[in-house]
Amino acid sequence: MGWHEVMQAEAVRAAASPLESARFGRSVERLTVSAEAAAELSDVRAAILASDADIIVLRYPAERVGWFAGLTTLGRTAIPADSLVYWRLGVGKGRAPDPVPGMWPGGTPAADEVRRLVRDIFAAYGNHYLANPLFEAGAALDGYEEWALRSAAQGGCVTVSDQAGVLALATLEEDATRTEILLAGVVPQARGRSVYAHLLRAVEDRAASRGAAEVVISTQGHNTGAQRAWARYGFEPVQTVLTVHLIRDRLLV
Incomplete structure (x- = not known):
């Protein structure tokens, strides 16, 4: 939302x-x-x-x-x-990690790659749809895929890759003053390597390059792991x- x-x-x-x-x-x-x-x-x-x-x-x-x-x-x-829960970062205030040789930021992947990444990254993510007995979990994941493809169609994606392929994906909505991260995550095999912090850095760098003042992001309240990563990077909580x-x-x- x-x-x-x-x-x-x-x-x-x-x-x-x-x-x-x-x-x-x-x-x-x-x-x-x-x-x-x-x-x-x-x-x-x-x-x-x-x-x-x-x-x-x-x-x-x-x-x-x-x-x-x-x-x-x-x-x-x-x-x-x-x-x-909604968090906010002033552009230029992030505690960005140092670049890692052999790991680089990128732009929007092809549609088939976006689909694959979303299903890989968010297959086990518990969202609000799962509380509803009339909603199927598989259809909820389809919704994430549709959402990501809309961002991709507008060029609104950031990735982090290495020689093995794309490690992380963020989908964005942008206006003159703000970048909103809609979806962000790391493929399971690359977790535990600080890739997520490099993804946040790629988003912040993109926001700075177009003169945006802030980056905002949200997640389900139970997703405390992501929120700890945001806090380490410099985001601050705003609203629940x-x-x-x-x-x-x-x-x-």
């Missing part, structure tokens, strides 16, 4: 999700409350009651911790689906967002 939606949007935002609906065979809607939205639970309730979707993926700031009880009284089953799936009760009978 993009930085603007989570951090800066001024209102509760409801939007149909046709890609997820097609992927999972159920109508899916995204409902998002940003950190800056002056929203009340009553606003969220109204949006939920107005929705015809089978499943609503609701995200809201974790400090609204009291909201969950109210979400259980709206004729839907409310399933906690982990959290998203709760994810709740709201499922029409009749679908679970």
